[in-house]
Amino acid sequence: MSLEEKSPIQTIKEIKKKSKTVMIVAGEASGDMHGGNLVREMLNIDPALTFYGIGGNRLQKEGVELLANASEMAVVGLTEVVSKLGRILKIMRMMKRSLDERRPDLVILIDYPDFNLPIAAAAQKRGIKVFYYISPQVWAWRKSRIGQIKKTVNKMAVILPFEVEIYRQKGFEVNYVGHPLLDMVKLNYSKQESRKKFDLAPDKITIAILPGSRPSEVTKLLPELMLAARILKSDMPDIQFVLPLADTLEAASVTEIISSSHVKVKVISGHTYDAIACADLALVASGTATLETALLGVPMVIVYKISLLSYCIGRLFVDVKNIGLVNIIAGKTIVPELIQADAGGKRIAAEALSILKNGERKQEMIKELEAIRAKLGETGAARRAAQIACDMI
Numbered sequence: 001m002s003l004e005e006k007s008p009i010q011t012i013k014e015i016k017k018k019s020k021t022v023m024i025v026a027g028e029a030s031g032d033m034h035g036g037n038l039v040r041e042m043l044n045i046d047p048a049l050t051f052y053g054i055g056g057n058r059l060q061k062e063g064v065e066l067l068a069n070a071s072e073m074a075v076v077g078l079t080e081v082v083s084k085l086g087r088i089l090k091i092m093r094m095m096k097r098s099l100d101e102r103r104p105d106l107v108i109l110i111d112y113p114d115f116n117l118p119i120a121a122a123a124q125k126r127g128i129k130v131f132y133y134i135s136p137q138v139w140a141w142r143k144s145r146i147g148q149i150k151k152t153v154n155k156m157a158v159i160l161p162f163e164v165e166i167y168r169q170k171g172f173e174v175n176y177v178g179h180p181l182l183d184m185v186k187l188n189y190s191k192q193e194s195r196k197k198f199d200l201a202p203d204k205i206t207i208a209i210l211p212g213s214r215p216s217e218v219t220k221l222l223p224e225l226m227l228a229a230r231i232l233k234s235d236m237p238d239i240q241f242v243l244p245l246a247d248t249l250e251a252a253s254v255t256e257i258i259s260s261s262h263v264k265v266k267v268i269s270g271h272t273y274d275a276i277a278c279a280d281l282a283l284v285a286s287g288t289a290t291l292e293t294a295l296l297g298v299p300m301v302i303v304y305k306i307s308l309l310s311y312c313i314g315r316l317f318v319d320v321k322n323i324g325l326v327n328i329i330a331g332k333t334i335v336p337e338l339i340q341a342d343a344g345g346k347r348i349a350a351e352a353l354s355i356l357k358n359g360e361r362k363q364e365m366i367k368e369l370e371a372i373r374a375k376l377g378e379t380g381a382a383r384r385a386a387q388i389a390c391d392m393i
Contacts, residue, residue, distance in 0.1 A: 020046070020393050023104040024053040024064060025095065025119060027073045027112035029213035029248040030288040031134070032056035034180050034382070035110050038133060039064060041386035046393075052102065054091065057247055067094060071248055073115065088115065096122045103128070105393050109153075110134050113145060120152035131389045132156040135163050135174070146170045155392060157385040160329065161377065177384040178377030181288070185295040187277055194278035198266055204240045205356065207232065208276050208298065209265065211254070212285035213246035218254060220305045225283050226261035227345025232352060233263055241265040244275035281355055281362075283348060286323050286337070294326045294372045299365045300335050301351045302326070303343040329375055334368040 022042070026035035036058030039051055043062070052065040054073070060066055068091045092115060099107075099122055107123040109116035113136035120130045132153045138145050146167065149156065156174040158164060167174045187194075195202050209229065211222040229241050243258070243265050245251055251267060258265045268275040276282055277296045284290050286304040293300050302324040327333050336351050338344075355362050 019048050019050060020105040021102060022049055022051045022106045022108060022389075022393070023095070023098065023102070023123075024051055024055065024059065024108040024110070025112065025116055026053075026055040026059060026110040027070050027115050029056060029070065029246060031110035031112055032058045032070050032248075033184070033288075034134060035059050035064075035108075036062050037180060037184070037382040038108070038110075038386055038389070041382045042390055045386055045390045049390075049393075052098070052104075053108075054095065067091075067098065073112075092118065095119055099123055099126050099128060105129075106131060106389060108133060108389060111136060117145065117148055117152065121148075124152045129154045129392050131392055133385050133389075134159055135167075138166065146172060155388060157388055159376075159381060161375065175384075175388055176377065177388075178379065178381040179291075180381040180385075181291055181295060182373070182376055182379045183382060185273055185292055187274055187296075188271070189274050191278050194271070194274040198242060198268055198271075198275065198278065200240055200242060200266060200278065204238055205236060205281075206279045207239065207241050207352070208279035208282040208284075208293075209241055209243045210276070210282060210284040210289045210293070211243070212287065213248045213289075215249065215253060217285050218249060218257070221285055221303055221343070222254065222257045223261075224305070224343060224345045224348060225303070226258060226263060226265075228283065228348035228352065229263045229265070230261055231345060231349035235349075235353060236356070242275050242279060243267045244272040245269045246272075281352055283352065286325075288325070290335075291325045291329070291372075294335075294369045297366055297369050299355055299362050299369070300326075301348060301355070302335060302337045303348060304337070304339045305343045326369070326372060329372055330368060335365060 024035055026032045032055045035055055039062040042049055054068045054070060055064055055066055056070040073088050107128055107130045109120055109132050111134045123130050130153045135156060135158045136145060150172045157177045158174050159179045161176060164174055164176045189197060192202055200206060209225050211218045211225055232239055245267055276293055276298055279298055282293045282298050282300040284293050284300045284302055286302050290302050304323055322328050322333060324337050326335055338347055
């Protein structure tokens with residue numbers, strides 16, 4: 001039967017059969033960001049692909065049908081999971097059911113291992129291929145997960161160069177695609193143009209405050225960061241503050257904490273990189289933001305604070321000297337890290353003043369940060385990862 005002779009129903013069935021469906025899971029803000037870029041690149045290769053899964057604004061913007069929002073699942077620390085465990089398990093059951101109901105041609109998982117590895121196992125059990133983009137931090141803790149990854153993941157793309165050898169030693173070949181932030185960390189304005197746009201004084205010392213992308217992080221860190229801001233303002237009256245608001249946060253929750261500190265802070269939405277780059281120093285919650293700040297060449301103090309129980313449990317398993325991605329990639333401590341009790345306002349302010357008042361230390365830090373970019377490979381990570389994923393379908 002020729003195409004002209006086929007009924008409309010037959011034609012529609014054939015089109016549906018030919019179109020490919022991809023399930024994608026990004027349980028955190030950074031995963032949503034990288035996932036959005038990956039989906040865009042995959043659609044450039046094959047515009048007929050359809051996507052569904054878990055993510056945030058970035059994945060939704062690229063046309064992904066969200067069955068759950070990443071904001072419902074974002075937590076920091078082991079004990080913090082408890083408050084959202086019921087919801088997380090409900091979402092996991094829903095995603096596993098979708099493997100039977102929708103039979104995706106490929107499952108793409110982005111970091112978020114405690115949720116994603118069970119999903120990988122469920123997909124593998126059903127004969128559905130699994131592509132893992134951005135490895136769990138097995139080099140930092142729970143290396144035993146590599147065995148589970150080998151059994152349930154068909155292909156993995158890693159974004160840090162040293163991860164290749166870690167997996168190779170365990171008999172699992174992975175693809176190093178470079179770091180996706182190299183394509184993303186770009187500026188629209190010069191430092192002075194940004195300060196003018198954000199209504200900041202052109203010649204004042206400027207501090208960027210990055211309290212994290214999860215509400216639980218902000219609750220713990222922002223009050224201490226604002227105490228540090230108050231101390232800095234007292235010591236250096238001619239200083240100003242800017243806070244780039246993560247798109248996973250509600251502005252009201254941030255401004256409420258800021259207003260109680262009685263320190264003026266300019267909250268900026270939608271121009272994260274320009275807001276960071278216009279600063280002389282950044283106070284940054286440990287995570288992807290530290291690497292973004294490094295690529296912008298801005299000196300920083302890394303802060304990290306979770307519940308005491310989570311911290312104590314984590315210390316039993318963590319196998320790295322540093323927690324900041326910048327220092328881990330550098331292979332040494334190039335920016336200060338203030339963890340738990342050390343991440344108090346007074347200590348944060350003291351560390352910031354030490355950098356601001358020591359020009360030589362500040363310049364050395366900037367020099368070390370410039371070297372980070374060279375260690376992250378070449379641009380085009382999302383494009384290379386997208387090609388791997390499309391080749392699996």
